[in-house]
Amino acid sequence: MMCSNIIIRRILGFFMAVALLSGACGCTRNNGDIGSIFGIWRLAGLEVDGVEADDYEYNCFWFFQNNIISFVMLDAPEDHTALRRWCTFDKEEGYLTLDLSHHGNGINDYLYSVPAFLRLPQEEAVPLKIVTDTGSKMVLTYTGAEGEVITYTLIKQ
Structure with a gap:
């Protein structure tokens, strides 16, 4: 049970990191914003x-x-x-x-x-x-x- 909670937290952490990075990488390169x-x-x-x-x-x-x-x-x-x-x-x-x-x-x-x-x-x-x-x-x-x-x-x- 403890092992599955750790895995779930890591998976959720990974998806949260991907979501944050996606938002931070908006169209701002080369004055795109x-x-x-x-x-x-x-x-x-x-x-x-x-x-x-x-x-x-x-x-x-x-x-x-x-x-x-x-x-x-x-x-x-x-x-x-x-x-x-x-x-x-x-x-x-x-x-x-x-x-x-x-x-x-x-x-x-x-x-x-x-x-x-x-x-x-x-x-x-x-x-x-x-x-x-x-x-x-x-x-x-x-x-x-x-x-x-x-x-x-x-x-x-």
């Missing part, structure tokens, strides 16, 4: 000067991890197909600044091109003003070259 912005966000609304964009199909998700955003557009969900685009970002002083200047040196350059419906220039520093960030909803605005204000409403999934 980016706070509430981390995760998957659905682009729930896209407006230009307060008018809903008619070319947006409500099929875009933004995946945030470390300093990278993956834009994923579900083309045909029933076929499980998607288009992915990538960029890096920096979040500070009320802005989410996208670096859209990356390229694949002639190989798969399209992976770094911004989806046209987002109406963003292919530039190094594209500032999106953070209007709202509650951790579950984020509203961003961008003022285009001709003065148009583009509003992006993101909902955390």
Whole structure:
């Protein structure tokens, strides 16, 4: 009886250690801990000067991890197909600044091109003003070259 209690305690101790180590090894390596912005966000609304964009199909998700955003557009969900685009970002002083200047040196350059419906220039520093960030909803605005204000409403999934 005494021997079985010791074995049970060791097994429980092992599982507790594994659970603690799993929690301690979260996504914090290489600045992976980016706070509430981390995760998957659905682009729930896209407006230009307060008018809903008619070319947006409500099929875009933004995946945030470390300093990278993956834009994923579900083309045909029933076929499980998607288009992915990538960029890096920096979040500070009320802005989410996208670096859209990356390229694949002639190989798969399209992976770094911004989806046209987002109406963003292919530039190094594209500032999106953070209007709202509650951790579950984020509203961003961008003022285009001709003065148009583009509003992006993101909902955390």
